[in-house]
Amino acid sequence: MVRWQPGTRERLQAVALQLFTSEGYDATTVARIAAEAEVTERTFFRHFADKPEVLFAGQEGFLGMFSDAVRAAPDGTAPFALVRLALEGSVGFFPEERRAWSRARQVVIDATPALGERELGKLATLTTRLGELLRERGVAEPTATMAAETAVTVFHLSFAQWIAPDEARPFRTLVHERLDALTAMVQSAG
CATH class of the missing domain: 1.10.10.60 (Homeodomain-like)
Structure with a gap:
């Protein structure tokens, strides 16, 4: 051996x-x-x-891609702009060559409840980390928590679409599509 x-x-x-x-x-x-x-x-x-x-190795690198982009933003950057930067920072973690692995990994996670719980825990950790980082940058509550939750929701929806069986668009495109839809929804609220 x-x-x-x-x-x-x-x-x-x-x-x-x-x-x-x-x-x-x-x-x-x-x-x-x-x-x-x-x-x-x-x-x-x-x-x-x-x-x-x-299946879960590399979580610190995963979290770092979101948080590094937020840390690098200039002082005074608006909370929603920080959400966009965090999500833009994440796209490098999901190149096309990783899609097949991610699809297969998700099938295993979906079939195993304990792994599904761990996946949800990973997203909760990301939400907590982003919220802390936003508060450190002076974003007040409840905005910091809402921004962190929004970033993770947009990420989660984008990832779910990216691994869908017939999806071929890049992860970046899916993130931007969901951010644009969110922006349009908020702007239409008047």
Whole structure:
């Protein structure tokens, strides 16, 4: 058994996703993932803390893309402009080559309640982090919380559309489409 090869982390993720899809998440063991990836279980645990982490790795980078864009904005940037910047910062995390992985990952998450809860927790963490960041920038309540919730809602709707079976448009296009729809809705309220 080969103990180290370049790309081991990515290979473990690919093998795990294939096994989760074909055999089910609960039926797939870490030992099986490691064996199929031709590494030891110890190697698996060098890359991932546990089995769910195969699907949720990289959360700090994910959160950072939203928050880095907000931190880089000039002082005095309006809250909705900060929402736009946060969402624009996220588009780099979802290039076209990631779409098939994201679609398959979501099928596994949707079929496993505990993973669905973890996914919702990830979005809640993003909402909390953005709200804190907006308050640090001087955005008052309730605006800071509403802006954070809005950013996460627009992200979630955009992502759901991006992974839809027949969707081919870039993630950026979907984010802008939803932001424009939100803007139009608010402006039409008078």
